[in-house]
Amino acid sequence: MGRHLLLLGPPGSGKGTQADLLCKALGIPHVSTGVMLRDHVARGTDLGKQAKVIMDAGDLVSDEIVVGMVEERLTEPDAACGFLLDGFPRSRPQAEALDRVAGGAMLDAVVVIEVAEAELVRRALARGRSDDTEETVANRLAVYRSQTEPLIAYYRESGRPVATVDGVGEILEVLSRIVTVLAS
Numbered sequence: 001m002g003r004h005l006l007l008l009g010p011p012g013s014g015k016g017t018q019a020d021l022l023c024k025a026l027g028i029p030h031v032s033t034g035v036m037l038r039d040h041v042a043r044g045t046d047l048g049k050q051a052k053v054i055m056d057a058g059d060l061v062s063d064e065i066v067v068g069m070v071e072e073r074l075t076e077p078d079a080a081c082g083f084l085l086d087g088f089p090r091s092r093p094q095a096e097a098l099d100r101v102a103g104g105a106m107l108d109a110v111v112v113i114e115v116a117e118a119e120l121v122r123r124a125l126a127r128g129r130s131d132d133t134e135e136t137v138a139n140r141l142a143v144y145r146s147q148t149e150p151l152i153a154y155y156r157e158s159g160r161p162v163a164t165v166d167g168v169g170e171i172l173e174v175l176s177r178i179v180t181v182l183a184s
């Protein structure tokens with residue numbers, strides 16, 4: 001099983017939870033731009049102040065900012081033998097930027113977690129994060145459909161192994177589906 005992984009899926013698909021479990025099981029770092037950005041917000045950095053407004057609206061933080069963060073993160077020693085990207089890339093320019101750094105070219109698997117729209121809305125509103133108002137949730141989904149979902153075709157067309165997994169079910173059930181597709 002390759003160790004350079006990318007998890008794709010709409011907001012509320014359980015990506016973050018599955019990413020945590022997979023990274024613990026595989027011993028690879030969890031690279032989540034959402035976690036990094038929330039850390040900036042919590043620390044009150046200039047970047048965090050700028051990003052908070054955008055995140056609260058459910059829009060995308062600029063490609064330049066997130067690409068810079070990921071590029072820097074992937075050069076850290078613990079990412080030398082593998083990593084799991086969660087929440088990045090979210091747009092075509094981000095995917096192209098990732099392909100320009102060594103990590104993108106060596107992606108071993110792109111796993112797409114699929115969950116129906118109504119279930120996504122129900123889950124997101126139950127999470128209660130500050131960026132989880134009904135309007136924000138709807139916008140995040142629309143942004144996912146227009147900017148991020150097309151990356152599935154981008155990766156397929158460029159010959160990367162793309163697998164889809166049903167994201168509805170118990171956490172460990174979904175995890176085992178992901179492990180199964182990674183092993184095959």
Ligand code: AMP
Nearest residue numbers: 033034054055059060061066087088090
């Ligand atoms: P997440 O935790 O992945 O759902 O990310 C939370 C929010 O952070 C998103 O709704 C975006 O506003 C922002 N964000 C996270 N990752 C990215 C990214 N790769 N590109 C742009 N914005 C991002």
